[in-house]
Amino acid sequence: MNSLAEQKKIRQLTDYISHTLPRPCTIMEVCGTHTMSIARWGIRSLLPPELRLISGPGCPVCVTDTATIAEALALASMPGVIFTCFGDMLRVPAGDQSLAQLRTEGHDIRIVLSPLDALELAVDNPGRQVVFFAVGFETTAPLTAAVAESARMRGVTNFTMLTAHKTMPAAIAALLPGSAVDALLCPGHVAAVTGSEAFAFIPRGLGKPAVVSGFEPLDILVAIAYLVRDLASNKATLTNCYPRVVGGAGNTTALNMLQKVFRPCAAVWRGLGKIADSGLYLRSAYADFDARQRFQIFAADLTDNPACRCGKVLRGEIAPYDCPLFGGACTPERPAGACMVSSEGSCAAAYQYGRSNPYA
Numbered sequence: 002m003n004s005l006a007e008q009k010k011i012r013q014l015t016d017y018i019s020h021t022l023p024r025p026c027t028i029m030e031v032c033g034t035h036t037m038s039i040a041r042w043g044i045r046s047l048l049p050p051e052l053r054l055i056s057g058p059g060c061p062v063c064v065t066d067t068a069t070i071a072e073a074l075a076l077a078s079m080p081g082v083i084f085t086c087f088g089d090m091l092r093v094p095a096g097d098q099s100l101a102q103l104r105t106e107g108h109d110i111r112i113v114l115s116p117l118d119a120l121e122l123a124v125d126n127p128g129r130q131v132v133f134f135a136v137g138f139e140t141t142a143p144l145t146a147a148v149a150e151s152a153r154m155r156g157v158t159n160f161t162m163l164t165a166h167k168t169m170p171a172a173i174a175a176l177l178p179g180s181a182v183d184a185l186l187c188p189g190h191v192a193a194v195t196g197s198e199a200f201a202f203i204p205r206g207l208g209k210p211a212v213v214s215g216f217e218p219l220d221i222l223v224a225i226a227y228l229v230r231d232l233a234s235n236k237a238t239l240t241n242c243y244p245r246v247v248g249g250a251g252n253t254t255a256l257n258m259l260q261k262v263f264r265p266c267a268a269v270w271r272g273l274g275k276i277a278d279s280g281l282y283l284r285s286a287y288a289d290f291d292a293r294q295r296f297q298i299f300a301a302d303l304t305d306n307p308a309c310r311c312g313k314v315l316r317g318e319i320a321p322y323d324c325p326l327f328g329g330a331c332t333p334e335r336p337a338g339a340c341m342v343s344s345e346g347s348c349a350a351a352y353q354y355g356r357s358n359p360y361a
């Protein structure tokens with residue numbers, strides 16, 4: 002953001018956006034990396050106050066619902082199990098519990114950087130059952146699929162997965178109608194796998210402009226300029242502003258692997274509820290690696306902090322600052338809700354890069 006050429010480009014873009022914006026408008030982003038970039042680079046402060054940028058359900062840790070976390074807690078408590086997960090999942094609160102708390106009580110819960118690490122752990126510990134907590138969108142699901150295939154090929158019998166993968170298009174289709182969102186910043190990482198055409202239903206079916214965007218400040222400002230252009234001319238188009246990474250048809254190798262291992266299923270999203278065809282479930286050929294089929298899981302019925310507003314934040318109905326717990330009873334050090342845990346959560350981004358409401 003420092004070169005004179007970049008500064009000039011940024012000024013041109015922000016001038017264009019200010020002069021072209023036809024009315025007060027709201028743009029939603031549905032990618033945790035966008036959420037973080039927008040907060041980190043102070044993008045909101047560069048835009049006219051009539052243009053609101055709000056975050057949607059773009060953080061995979063945040064959208065994993067409490068009932069699924071309860072399943073994870075039940076599995077991680079089982080004798081003989083090594084439970085593995087990404088680091089962020091460790092601290093997501095469910096009721097008054099978390100995987101981190103179970104770990105301090107002596108349960109064998111380990112952080113892995115990839116499902117492949119979990120599979121290798123199973124190979125190295127043949128006398129133990131290793132469970133991997135598989136969360137994430139289309140970006141991470143292909144790797145989970147590849148690891149399931151690898152486990153099958155290698156005949157690993159002590160490895161299973163608690164799958165909670167979600168797919169973005171059905172969630173967007175459920176969220177946008179009737180919402181205050183005028184236009185959508187589509188997730189660049191997800192689109193790299195699905196292809197930009199996976200989001201064509203937004204202008205064609207929902208009548209709202211959409212742009213696939215990269216993550217640099219200029220990427221985001223260019224994308225917003227395209228959305229404002231459409232809003233000003235009452236058009237709804239899909240523009241791929243990230244062609245250096247995203248093609249129209251996506252990554253066919255990754256998509257084929259997803260298709261081979263998973264089938265679409267209904268999934269429950271925190272804040273959005275149950276959405277048809279918005280999740281991925283292991284096909285019957287991979288049932289041996291399904292923790293829900295291997296183990297009898299007695300998940301507790303856990304209740305979240307009633308003051309937590311994560312659901313409204315994930316639907317874009319309120320900003321993190323509007324939650325009564327923000328910055329007080331809920332901080333990244335002591336999160337009261339899922340959106341404060343992951344660095345890609347909207348509450349964590351708001352806390353880290355500006356603790357007051359820019360639209361107040």
Ligand code: SF4
Pocket residue numbers: 308309310311312314321324325326327328331332336337338339340341342348
């Ligand atoms: S501030 Fe904390 S409790 Fe409130 S919505 Fe965000 S994560 Fe949930």
